[in-house]
Amino acid sequence: MLSILIPTYNYPISNLLKSLDKVTIGFDYEILCCEDGSKLYIDENKTVCHSTKNTTYLYSKENKGRITSRKFLAEKAKYDWLLFLDADVAITNDNFINDYYSKYFTGEYDAIYGGCSYDLNRPDDSQVLRWKYGKTYEEVEAKTRNKSPYKFIVSANFLIKKETFFNLISKINGDGYGYDLLLGALMKSDNTKVFHVDNPVIHKGLDKNSVFIDKVEKAVETNYKLFNDNKINSTENSLLETFKTIKKIGLIRPISSIYKLSRSRILKQLMSNNPNMKILQFYKLGYLCHLSANTK
Incomplete structure (x- = not known):
C-alpha cells in the first residue's frame, strides 16, 4: 500500500530506519533506500537496511542528483502511494505513518506535505545560518501553508500518488538545488490537489554556513534559468514574484549594482553568529538581478 523512499548521499540513515522500524504501521509497506553515489557510510547503511524489516538497499x-534518485526509487516502488523522506530527518512521532494513513491517506488529494521542523536548541555558530533559515521559512504550520499550498513545497517529507509523481517528474529536465520551485509551479499549473498537514519531521543534517550559501546560490541560478527559459509560468514563490515586479519597473540593474558593491559585507554578516534573514533574502534577490543584468 505504501512505499517509503529514502534517497541518500553521504549520510548515515541508521537512526531514521530504527525510528521507522518502531513506528506503528497497520498495513503493507516497503522501505527503499538508495545510495546516490555515496562514498561515506556505505557499509553502515547497508547493514542497517538488511536488519530493518521490509527494507531494500539500492x-x-x-551521483545522479536528487530528482533522478527519487525517480529511480519511484520506478522500483511496488505500491501506488510514495512517501519521500530525506535521509537527514528524524521522526519523533510513533504514529507518524498511521497519522498520514488514518487522516489523509484518501483519494481526495494527490500530494500531502507533512512539514519540517528544527531543533529548539541553537546549533554551533558554524551551522546557525541553515538552522535560522529553516526556523524562519520552513517551520510553518499547516494552516498557513494551506493558504498558499504551492509555495511551501519542501521535499524532505511528502506523500504523493505514484501516478501524480511520474506525471510531474516527466516535465522536469534537470537536477540540482532549486527544482522544488519548478515542482510547485508544475503542481499549480496542473491543478494538482495539494494538502498540507502537521506531521513534521525534524531536519537534522544542517549544512555549514559556507556550504549553505553555496547551495542558496545554486538554487537562485536554477530559478533564474527556469524563469529565463519560460519553464515557470505561474508560481507562488515570493522571491521570483518580487523579481518579476522589479523587472517590470526597470530596477534590475540598480539592484544588481547594489548587490555587487555590498556582496562582501553581506556575506560577512551572513557568516556571523547572528545572521539576518532579511539580509539573506536581499542577497538572493540581488544575485538573481545580477544574473539577469549580466545575461546576454
Missing part, C-alpha cells in the same frame, strides 16, 4: 555508483 546502490548507484554515480
Whole structure:
C-alpha cells in the first residue's frame, strides 16, 4: 500500500530506519533506500537496511542528483502511494505513518506535505545560518501553508500518488538545488490537489554556513534559468514574484549594482553568529538581478 523512499548521499540513515522500524504501521509497506553515489557510510547503511524489516538497499555508483534518485526509487516502488523522506530527518512521532494513513491517506488529494521542523536548541555558530533559515521559512504550520499550498513545497517529507509523481517528474529536465520551485509551479499549473498537514519531521543534517550559501546560490541560478527559459509560468514563490515586479519597473540593474558593491559585507554578516534573514533574502534577490543584468 505504501512505499517509503529514502534517497541518500553521504549520510548515515541508521537512526531514521530504527525510528521507522518502531513506528506503528497497520498495513503493507516497503522501505527503499538508495545510495546516490555515496562514498561515506556505505557499509553502515547497508547493514542497517538488511536488519530493518521490509527494507531494500539500492546502490548507484554515480551521483545522479536528487530528482533522478527519487525517480529511480519511484520506478522500483511496488505500491501506488510514495512517501519521500530525506535521509537527514528524524521522526519523533510513533504514529507518524498511521497519522498520514488514518487522516489523509484518501483519494481526495494527490500530494500531502507533512512539514519540517528544527531543533529548539541553537546549533554551533558554524551551522546557525541553515538552522535560522529553516526556523524562519520552513517551520510553518499547516494552516498557513494551506493558504498558499504551492509555495511551501519542501521535499524532505511528502506523500504523493505514484501516478501524480511520474506525471510531474516527466516535465522536469534537470537536477540540482532549486527544482522544488519548478515542482510547485508544475503542481499549480496542473491543478494538482495539494494538502498540507502537521506531521513534521525534524531536519537534522544542517549544512555549514559556507556550504549553505553555496547551495542558496545554486538554487537562485536554477530559478533564474527556469524563469529565463519560460519553464515557470505561474508560481507562488515570493522571491521570483518580487523579481518579476522589479523587472517590470526597470530596477534590475540598480539592484544588481547594489548587490555587487555590498556582496562582501553581506556575506560577512551572513557568516556571523547572528545572521539576518532579511539580509539573506536581499542577497538572493540581488544575485538573481545580477544574473539577469549580466545575461546576454
